Amino acid sequence: MRARSLGIRIGRMEPGDLNAITDVAGVRVGHATLISGEGPLKPGEGPVRTGVTVVVPHDGDVWTEPVFAGGHRLNGNGELTGLEWIREAGLLGAPIGLTNTHSLGVVRDALIEAGARQHDWSDAIWALPVAGETYDGALNDINGFHVRPEHVHQALAAATRGPVAEGNVGGGTGMICHEFKGGIGTASRRARAWMVGVLVQANYGTRQLLRIDGVPVGAAIPTDTVPSPWDQVDAVNARATAEGGSVIGIVATDAPLLPHQCARLAQRVGMGLARMGSYASHGSGDLFLAFATGNRHLSHGGGEDDPRPTVALRMVVDDHINPLLEAVAEATEEAITNALLAAETMTGRDGITAYALDPERLMELMRAHGRG
Numbered sequence: 001m002r003a004r005s006l007g008i009r010i011g012r013m014e015p016g017d018l019n020a021i022t023d024v025a026g027v028r029v030g031h032a033t034l035i036s037g038e039g040p041l042k043p044g045e046g047p048v049r050t051g052v053t054v055v056v057p058h059d060g061d062v063w064t065e066p067v068f069a070g071g072h073r074l075n076g077n078g079e080l081t082g083l084e085w086i087r088e089a090g091l092l093g094a095p096i097g098l099t100n101t102h103s104l105g106v107v108r109d110a111l112i113e114a115g116a117r118q119h120d121w122s123d124a125i126w127a128l129p130v131a132g133e134t135y136d137g138a139l140n141d142i143n144g145f146h147v148r149p150e151h152v153h154q155a156l157a158a159a160t161r162g163p164v165a166e167g168n169v170g171g172g173t174g175m176i177c178h179e180f181k182g183g184i185g186t187a188s189r190r191a192r193a194w195m196v197g198v199l200v201q202a203n204y205g206t207r208q209l210l211r212i213d214g215v216p217v218g219a220a221i222p223t224d225t226v227p228s229p230w231d232q233v234d235a236v237n238a239r240a241t242a243e244g245g246s247v248i249g250i251v252a253t254d255a256p257l258l259p260h261q262c263a264r265l266a267q268r269v270g271m272g273l274a275r276m277g278s279y280a281s282h283g284s285g286d287l288f289l290a291f292a293t294g295n296r297h298l299s300h301g302g303g304e305d306d307p308r309p310t311v312a313l314r315m316v317v318d319d320h321i322n323p324l325l326e327a328v329a330e331a332t333e334e335a336i337t338n339a340l341l342a343a344e345t346m347t348g349r350d351g352i353t354a355y356a357l358d359p360e361r362l363m364e365l366m367r368a369h370g371r372g
Helices: 083-089 099-117 149-158 260-269 269-276 322-342 359-368
Strands: 028-036 050-056 066-078 096-100 130-132 182-189 194-204 243-252 285-292
Touching: 028 130, 028 149, 050 099, 050 149, 050 194, 066 083, 066 099, 066 260, 066 269, 083 130, 096 260, 096 322, 099 149, 130 149, 130 194, 130 243, 130 269, 130 285, 182 322, 194 269, 194 322, 243 260, 243 322, 260 269, 269 285, 269 322
Parallel strands: 096 130, 243 285
Antiparallel strands: 028 050, 050 096, 066 285, 182 194, 194 243
16 A cells, blocks of 8 residues: 555655656665564564665666765664765765664675675675664564574565565564554655655654644544554563654665765755654654765776876756755655555564554545545
């Protein structure tokens, strides 16, 4: 289930054919989903509700053909590795991995291993890949460290340019959004001659603040009607509440942007997040990355003997960047909505249940406010 299949049209711009980040030519997405066990938490055994999602930036050799990129921190109680080098050099030179908080290091290291394998373990491969996390410990045995390198390799092998699975998949498997079941969501927008796509791992927000296309959905479905999983969390996890949570937002575009322009696009993920009802709480990790494939020849300038090695670049004139900025805000809002609608009710550790957002109830509310 997706927003547009229910007749919900967010914003004024048109989506791409897939309405997904993979509408940006060359971008691929893959998941590895880990679901096993039920009942009481037994650290190291389960229940397991987690996984890995990877975003491959283009169809060339991502390890040796970097693209321009930029990041943004809305609230920093989270981790997105590799951002310091991106801030310094403006380059993304590896796939992006998304997972749970305590598996971040495994995913990061496995991405480097994948690059080394691809290049026959050559010591010429050097990488500071981007790996992001959100906390799935309300449903998952997060301290069981169930995500392993082979799952990252599975996600990479499964990466495709086609439709993107959403909801309870990959890194989004055990995530909670606005006290409903959350997870992975994606959307895209056509911005003049260019495409903009957004993918989110949504795991943030309180019920009362949830808004969809401006409609106060969360306030109309209070937790005494549809219970919140956070009300079920035991005292051991008392610090993990709906006021915390996190969201990772990945933006892709085929526009020829420079790094500082990519950072401006990344910043606009926060605009879509705000429209959904987030205020970026103290406990939230709201971290965003945007990359642009419009300049793909960044590693091919000059030669060893060239005293002035350079490459010719193209860029969107800043006076014409507004459609790209608007596209990010709209696609983010729709991607989060898609994550909520695609997710299914899930029961995890200790019988804690995150309930799905009921599409029929949602459409009643939307119609009551003149939407849909």
